Amino acid sequence: MKQFIFLVMLLWGLNSYSQNYESNYKADICACIEAQENTQQLPDKIYNACFTKHMTTYAAIIDAQIKEEDKTKKFIAGQQVRRDLNQKFKYDLAYVCDAYIDIIEGKKQHALQQLRSRTIDSSKIEKLNENVAMVPHYSSYYNRGQYYYQIGDLNNAERDIKKSIQENPLNQDGVLSLQESLLLALIYEGQKRYSEAIAIYDAVNAKAIHPSVELLKAIAYRKSKGYVLKPKVVLKEGVEPVVAAKEKIEKPPVKATRRSSQRVPAPNTEQNNTTSKRTRTATRTGTSTVAEPANKQAPTKSKDSTKNLRGLFKLD
Known part of the structure; x- marks a missing residue:
């Protein structure tokens, strides 16, 4: 009897665990994301890595709930x-x-801050105004509204996007284009009109659910309930930033090279005396005397070049 009760309790526990595995799975993914919160990777990459990491825990439960005998179909x-x-x-x-949500909203706010920190290009606004005047097409209004959103002028952005929706011939029977709808919803979020933004997201997902749009809806809902992006803490309290000092690269001392001094041979006094005597004698007699080298060789006679050529080329 005790064994039967234990078996029933075990089966009940496994059944309840399998029913709640989704919430446990999401809790594990959230803990994994918290561990990588300060990374510079994209939110999708972090999420997919954590989802795959913890699939090893829940894969058996997922496969056990599939009632299919054929192995291929079950796979x-x-x-x-x-x-x-x-x-x-x-x-x-x-x-x-x-x-x-901190990672997603942080990336978004960082991108907007980079755009809005730049100096407003008045020449670009003039160019967009000229395009609207010359070509009053819905795309001209959309482009100008998009630029207004990027620089933070939400009122003008709302005006142009609504004008783009009005002039767009593809918007019929209350069905708006995805591009215009999402930009208008983001403008409403910037104006803290969250209920209107959520209504747009619901309208977009009326026929089919877009996971990215559902994510935007979830973020708008959290903001409507008071969610605020936490500022990043770069340094811990009481810790001073460490500035890496440049290492001094000491060059090896250059050794001074001494010029090699060559000894000058001492003059041969005997030879100089002999030369001076000959010079004085030549001066007295009026003739010039040139000293000849001691080891003078007699000139050799050159052979006949014609004879050499005949021997080389066998000429007759």
Whole structure:
């Protein structure tokens, strides 16, 4: 009897664990993201790495819930479940995991700050105004509205995007283009009109769910409930920044090279005396005398060149 009760409790525990594995799986992914919060990687890359890392814990539970005898069909069904979970957790985590939304919103705010920290290019605004005047097409209004959003002029951005939606012939029966809809929703978020932004996201996902749009909706919902991006703490309290000093590269001392002094041979006094005597004698007699070298060889006679050529080329 005790063994039966233990078996029932074990099966009940396994069943409840398998039913709640999604929440446990998301908690593990969130903890993994928290450990990599200060990394410079993209949010999608961090999320996919953590999802794959913890799949090893829940793969057996996922496959056990697939009731299929054929191994090939079971494998295909298991792959589909994994893809669906990957897409679902991608926006579900934004509702419960602050570290995940911090990374996404941090990247977005950093990009906007870089755009809005630049000096406003008045010549570009004039060019966009000229395009609207010359070609009053919906794309001209959209381009100008997009630039207004980038520089933080949300009121003018809203005006131009609404004009673009009005002039766009593809927007019929209340169905707006995805590009214009998402930009208008982001403008509403910047104006803290979160309910209007969420309404746009719901309209976009009315026919089919876009995971990226659901993620934007989750972020807008969190902001409407008071979520604020936490500022990054670069240094811990009481820790001074360490500035790396440049290492001095000491060059080896250059050794001074001494000029090699060559000894000058002492003059031969005997030879000089002999030469001077000959010079005085030649001066008295009026003739010039040239000293000849001691080891003078007699000139050799050159052979006949014609004879040499005949011997070389066998000429007759």
